[in-house]
Amino acid sequence: MKIFEEMEKRGHEQLIFNYFEEVDLKLIISLHDTTLGRVIGGLRLSQYESDMDAIIESLKLSQLMTLQSATAEVDSGGGNVILLGDPRKVKNEPYFRALGRYIESLRGRIYIQPDLGTDSQDFKYIQRETDYTIFEKDRKNEAKPSSEVTASGVYWGIKACAKRAFGTSDLAGRTFAVQGIGDVGKNVVHALKKEDTRLYISDLVYDNMKEMEDRYPDIEIVRPEDILFLDVDFLVPCATAGIITPENVGRLRCQVIAGSAQHIFTDESLIQDFHKQGILYAPDFVISGGDLFLLDNHLKMVSPEEAHEGTKIIYNLLLDILQRAHIKGVTPYEVAQADAMARYQKIDLIKNILC
Amino acid sequence: MSQAYYILTINPGSTSTKIAIFRNDELLFDLNISHNDHEISAFERVWDQYAYRKSEIINFIKEKEFDLHRLDCVVGRGGLFRPVLSGTYRINKITLNDAREAVQGEHASNLGSVLAFGIAWDYGIPSFIVDPPCVDEMEDVARLSGHRAIKRRSLVHALNIKAMARLAARKLAQPLTEINLIVAHLGGGISITPLRRGRMIDTSNALSAGPFSAERTGTLPMMDFMEYLFENKLTPRDARKMLVGRGGMFSYLNTKSMIEAGERYEQGDARARLVIRAMAYQIGKEIGAMATTLKGDVDAIVLTGGAAHSNILVEHIREQVAFLGQILVLPGEDELQALAEGALRVLRGEEEALEYPQQIEYEELFN
Incomplete structure (x- = not known):
């Protein structure tokens, strides 16, 4: 792969590599587009088979973030930060403070928030070096991961899908297969259990599921290799990318796919396969955008209540997308992508006005 | 040469957790992990000690430099569940629910099933309990206590x-x-x-x-x-x-x-x-x-x-x-060895793993 060609194809502005040997910090920062404003990006810590795999993931995720912001009518662009390393080995104070200094050196071109592999403890170190971070605040005004707000957005998105697929947003009696019981997955489970739903959950780590089983004994736990293929109303992916492949797409038995995980397919053409199989797919960049409502248009944090209230917009936004897609006979992904690009292009034109 | 199976066995007691790793029925090493009274008493229920004990077990095994990925199964000492037939049981949702609910009383052995299941899940291998204390093979005449309100129960080693x-x-x-x-x-x-x-x-x-x-x-x-x-x-x-x-x-x-x-x-x-x-x-x-x-x-x-x-x-x-x-x-008594042997009989195909609960059948004339 040629990096500059890839950047051109996806419309990226900037790709930054940092390395700090003393703490083995290997860092990729992608800034996709700043037309709408400063960029927001998740901070992901993971191991990759190759550096190029990490670059591609960073480019994809930051591009998706731009679409997400445009869709949610938030004035920010898309970014992403990837740390290459083994979370069990690299995590320590100097490591994250070094990262914080690199983020600070960009003077607010990117704001970061926790993503896979990073949590509030890591951000406590990062925040000693930079204020360019995004967190939900709890009642004691202490920072905590934005997972609750993200999950709230997923919940409203699921309700919109239910309305489109089953004619009612009431989830009572519906069945769900939730893949990935991390911070977001747990909060999605809590939200779904407020209605009389039947849940199947799966995670690679049992302890995450035990917490849910102890609280909701009627929940069924399912082996990770089986969860995607259950005969359920909703598949709710809340884990990693690339879980749906050309080889397994035909085995899906759900009616709706709606979750926080981004790029669940290895190839975007699989979205057409969902469509052909009659599976309603909620575009990832729409349904997973709840955390954007933590900020106002000046990138200032809003109260948790305001953020949670803001996520309800996802219901109307997604329902509108789903209905227009249905009328046009295209995928919701195509409609959502076109909407996002249209807003983005119009705002881009407005920025030409001198003032 | 016959296949070698690596088996982790777990026997939780009130203030300690005994564990052992076997290669087939041969003991590789065993450990008696003592738990600090202060730490144990901080938990309201036995069930709540799960994460604490699991972490202790994993840490002690790692100290022994045994690679947990080598395991073929994990076996826990079953708890005071509902009365069942004797045998080796695959741990399932009902087992865990009964252990959580302490259906026949709180007992440290109730943790055996969830510890085995949790560790086994993380490594993608099966988990079992063997002959839990609630095994009940009593004959009908042995069940009457002398008063209709009180039944004789089989809670046995x-x-x-x-x-x-x-x-x-x-x-x-x-x-x-x-x-x-x-x-x-x-x-x-x-x-x-x-x-x-x-x-x-x-x-x-x-x-x-x-x-x-x-x-x-x-x-x-x-x-x-x-x-x-x-x-x-x-x-x-x-x-x-x-x-x-x-x-x-x-x-x-x-x-x-x-x-x-x-x-x-x-x-x-x-x-x-x-x-x-x-x-x-x-x-x-x-x-x-x-x-x-x-x-x-x-x-x-x-x-x-x-x-x-x-x-x-x-x-x-x-x-x-x-x-x-x-x-x-x-x-x-070598309960760890007995657990390993119970699992081994299933792994070798000498016995079928039972699905919990295999409830005893007898005519209940006096409800």
């Missing part, structure tokens, strides 16, 4: 009793399914269990009946006990402590140690002599009673458990019951 019965059968060079045994498990609690062709047709409940043990009362004169409860206004918790933990030999000699009691016996301590003789007397009497459940057709009496290390106790018992048949003394 099934794991060790079954393992020792198999061992006894091997020593007698006969299949377990063709002989009758009485197995006396002499531990912190005592259960005397007749096995007709391998099936435990009755048992003295180790928690509330049978002979007194080092720390439990066993059967007490009922009316006197009832009056004692009312006169002393004991709470259920206090009464339970009196019966289990502060009863038996401890209430007479102020020690739970059979070694210490034996030394006092040897030194001529009249009280120690009487108490040990009385314990042996009650055990012998119960063995005699259980012999009648087999209609006197007894191939061997097996004395097992920690207290069977006491020659004094064993000899007193022998004096009483030798007339009933051959006595095999198989002291100690």
Whole structure:
């Protein structure tokens, strides 16, 4: 792969590599587009088979973030930060403070928030070096991961899908297969259990599921290799990318796919396969955008209540997308992508006005 | 060459967790992880100790530099679940729900299933329990207590009793399914269990009946006990402590140690002599009673458990019951080994894993 060609194809502005040997910090920062404003990006810590795999993931995720912001009518662009390393080995104070200094050196071109592999403890170190971070605040005004707000957005998105697929947003009696019981997955489970739903959950780590089983004994736990293929109303992916492949797409038995995980397919053409199989797919960049409502248009944090209230917009936004897609006979992904690009292009034109 | 299976076995006790790793039935290493009283008492329920104990287990195994990815299965000592048939059970949702709900009472062994399941899940391997204490193979006539409101329950050292019965059968060079045994498990609690062709047709409940043990009362004169409860206004918790933990030999000699009691016996301590003789007397009497459940057709009496290390106790018992048949003394208990063997029988395809619960079937004439 040629990096500059890839950047051109996806419309990226900037790709930054940092390395700090003393703490083995290997860092990729992608800034996709700043037309709408400063960029927001998740901070992901993971191991990759190759550096190029990490670059591609960073480019994809930051591009998706731009679409997400445009869709949610938030004035920010898309970014992403990837740390290459083994979370069990690299995590320590100097490591994250070094990262914080690199983020600070960009003077607010990117704001970061926790993503896979990073949590509030890591951000406590990062925040000693930079204020360019995004967190939900709890009642004691202490920072905590934005997972609750993200999950709230997923919940409203699921309700919109239910309305489109089953004619009612009431989830009572519906069945769900939730893949990935991390911070977001747990909060999605809590939200779904407020209605009389039947849940199947799966995670690679049992302890995450035990917490849910102890609280909701009627929940069924399912082996990770089986969860995607259950005969359920909703598949709710809340884990990693690339879980749906050309080889397994035909085995899906759900009616709706709606979750926080981004790029669940290895190839975007699989979205057409969902469509052909009659599976309603909620575009990832729409349904997973709840955390954007933590900020106002000046990138200032809003109260948790305001953020949670803001996520309800996802219901109307997604329902509108789903209905227009249905009328046009295209995928919701195509409609959502076109909407996002249209807003983005119009705002881009407005920025030409001198003032 | 036959396949080698690596098996992690877990036996949680009230203040420690015993674990071992086996290659087939060969012990590679075992550990007795003691838990700090202060840390354990911080948990409201036994179930809540899961994460704490799991982390201790994983850390200790890693210290031994054993790669957990090599494991083929994890086996936990089953808890006080609903009454089931004897065997090796695959741990499932119902097992975990029953352990969480403590359907037959809170007990550290209730953690065995969830610890095994949790570790096994993380490594993508199966998990089992083997012969949990709630194994119930009693005959119908053994279930009636004498009052309709109270049932006789089978809460028994099934794991060790079954393992020792198999061992006894091997020593007698006969299949377990063709002989009758009485197995006396002499531990912190005592259960005397007749096995007709391998099936435990009755048992003295180790928690509330049978002979007194080092720390439990066993059967007490009922009316006197009832009056004692009312006169002393004991709470259920206090009464339970009196019966289990502060009863038996401890209430007479102020020690739970059979070694210490034996030394006092040897030194001529009249009280120690009487108490040990009385314990042996009650055990012998119960063995005699259980012999009648087999209609006197007894191939061997097996004395097992920690207290069977006491020659004094064993000899007193022998004096009483030798007339009933051959006595095999198989002291100690190796529950970790018994767990491993139970899992191994399934891994090797010698037995099918049972799906919990395989509930006992009997006609319930008195609900």
